[in-house]
Amino acid sequence: MPINARLLTLAREARELSQTTLAERAGLSQALLSRFENGLREPSDEQLAALASHLNYPASLFQQPDEPVPLPLTFHRKRAKLSKTAQDRIHAQMNFAVMHVERLLRSVELDTDLELRPADPEEFGSAANIARSLRAFWQVPHGPVGDLAALAERAGVVVIVTDIGTDDLSGFSVWKHGGRPLVLVNARKPADHQRHTLAHELGHIVMHHRALVSEATDIEKQADEFAAEFLMPEADIRPQLEGRIDLAKLAALKPVWRVSIASLLMRAGTLGLVSTRYRTYLWMMLGRSGYRQREPQELDFPPERPHLLRDLFEYHVKELGYSEQEIGALLHHEPNEIRAFYFNTPTAGLRMVT
Ligand SMILES: [Zn+2]
Incomplete structure (x- = not known):
């Protein structure tokens, strides 16, 4: 029975192994493994068993017909130092998650009472307009979003919060054709950061995964604009940010809106409620207290628990x-x-x- 060569590559990448290393461990030449992965040669049963055992996956994995999803459009807040091997590993893990969800959904009908309606920012005028209209469409009450993961899940978005083995990435999403969108959120990040990641990825799912996005479109900016309006709608947050803004005021708003102080400060800036100069000053203060790396623990709230x-x-x-x-x-x-x-x-x- 022929193997699914692309799953062999994914499995190797999920283990952060080079072809050379895996080949050596499984007692093969790299030349041969390379041909297996490119579908130019079929492994014998013994060779497949050796590969499976060194990869620690059941050999049956390589007989699955699944077509892997390509790399996502963007990885959210990826630091330059994230290695290619770590990135490939996380991408491979996400592909396996897509396969798992597909299989788990064979026997279960998803009960989605919210509709996921793709929308084009050009058509809506802005990403913020899409966030506003999605909130209205989903009948999200005014003010802070209580449980963002629950909302996303009611729309059939599968949210996975897991330790992805590095701090250098916040998360990303994939949406395989005919399947459910999946968002991966790095559990290593604090709850405010996780919520921002999820809102940002929800923006990508709604605006970019089903659309032909031109190279010129700044999809990161659009996703951030969507996240800001979805989590902190202008109409609701403007009155709370008006007047004198200082770090104490932002710190008091943080647990209410369940967003970071940094997000609140950015929001005040976008809404024209602080001068650029004063915002830069506050930003510097945040940096000086170390809060740009990690906001004060006493303001932490528990992370959301998708179910x-x-x-x-x-x-x-x-x-x-x-x-x-x-x-x-x-x-x-x-x-x-x-x-x-x-x-x-x-x-x-x-x-x-x-
Ligand atoms: Zn993004």
Whole structure:
């Protein structure tokens, strides 16, 4: 049975292994492994078993027909020092997550009461207009958004908050044709940062994943503008930001709006409520206190806990009676790894779901 060569490449990238290293470990030449990955040669059963065992994936993974999704349009707040191998690993993990969600959704009908309606900023005039109209369309009450992850999930967006093994990336999203959009959010970041990432990616999902985006479009700027208006609608936040602005005032607003002090300051600037000069001064003050790296812990609020994926697993375990091994077989992944990735509990007991 022929293998899906692209999944072999993804599996290798998920382990951050070079062709040379993997080939050596599996007792093959790199020349041969390269041909396997390019679909020019088929591995024998023994060769495939050796590769699977050194990659720590079940060999059945490589027989899956899934077409991997390409790299996302952009990675959110990617630092230059994020290595290519780490980026490829995270991309590969996200591809496996897409495969997992597809398989988990075979037996479950998603109950989405909000519609995800793609919108073009050109047509709407601005990204902020889209955020405003999406809030109205979803009937989000005025003021701060309480549970952003819950909103996204009600629209069928799968949100994965997980430790992605590096601080150098905040998150990203993919939306495979015919499937559900997935957002990956780095659990290493504080809650305000995670919410911004999710709002930003929601903007990409609505505005960019289904549209032909021209090179000239600054999609990052649009996604940030969407996030700002979605989390802090001008009409609601303007009265609260008016008057004298200082760090104490922004710090008091942070837990209310569940956004960072930095976001509030930026918002005040965009809305013309602080002069550029004074904003620069406050920005400098933030930097001097170290708050641009990490805002004061005493203002932290708990991160959001998306539950759609948890529910999907739970349904399989509780309603369909799947064992952990069967879930592993369904997803072509080791149960330990599934637990670590989705539930951040690599060594927990048998129970995958709490
Ligand atoms: Zn982005």
